[in-house]
Amino acid sequence: MNTFWHRFKTHKKGFWALCVLIVVMGGTFSANFWANDKPLLILCDRGVFFPVFRYYPETCFMKGEDLEMDYLAPEFSAFLKQNHGRVLWPLYRHSPYRILESHKPVPSAPCELHPLGTDEQGRDVLARLVYGTRTCLMFGLWVAILGTLLGLMIGALQGYWGGRFDLYTQRLVEIWAGLPVLFMLMIIASFLTPSLEMLTLVMALFNWRSVSAATRAEFLKARGLPYVLSAKVLGATDFRTIWRHILPNATVTGISQFPFLVNAGIASLTSLDFLGVGLKVGTPSIGELLQQAKSNLYAPWLGLYPLCTLATILILVTLVGEGVRDALDPGRSS
Structure with a gap:
């Protein structure tokens, strides 16, 4: 761990991106205490x-x-x-849900009371943007965690047992990979009541293939190495061999995919909310603000600030992912 952290700190872009991302996450996750009515x-x-x-x-x-x-x-x-x-x-006395009573037409432009303006219902854009960013980050993190665990499990079983099990399972994985993720999410969301938990679970079921492929390749390579064969000769069970001997050495490539799974989750939730089939109506979301911007082209602040926020988050997570990848596998560093 010390070696990994030292390598990661030498990756300047990834290290500073992580620092900024921690500040952003701290600000959004503590929003109830500083942006509330x-x-x-x-x-x-x-x-x-x-x-x-x-x-x-x-x-x-x-x-x-x-x-x-x-x-x-x-x-x-x-x-x-x-x-x-x-x-x-609180420092900022505005809630993302409060509809303000004002004689000004809505959406209203940025002013001293509302630094980023209001949306088409008179709600404060800054408050909704902060809470929406928190929702996207939570969604992306949980999708990445569940997808990584599922991918590690499927890839480990495929690579360790190999043979016909690997052949048949790989065909099923290829069929599953051919399904259009966004359209499947839209279809499922139209049948079920959309919620953050439901969308997280469904997205995780489609977001594990890159981790599974990397883990499978590492297990196929490692299962014939001397330390694995020695463990089998000494009577180690399949579960112990996978868990204690191969998995700690085969997760580097899979875990390096984690930040990119976070990005995929954030982008998917934003797309669903933009199309109107994501979270329930009224939930703060970056995609919902972008959808309002499409309907109110004369109010550019509705699209400018959410778009900049989304781009910043995706760039930060990508830079952190590159730093983690290079720290875990120095041979790939540019």
């Missing part, structure tokens, strides 16, 4: 409240209905004055 903390005569963590109905603060309190409403400000309340607000 709910206070972080409320201190008043009635007690201490943490709206960012818990749901509080209007009846907790005043006479009203059993609905969540609107903390930006004038009634809440009046409640704070009457009860000597103090509030700790």
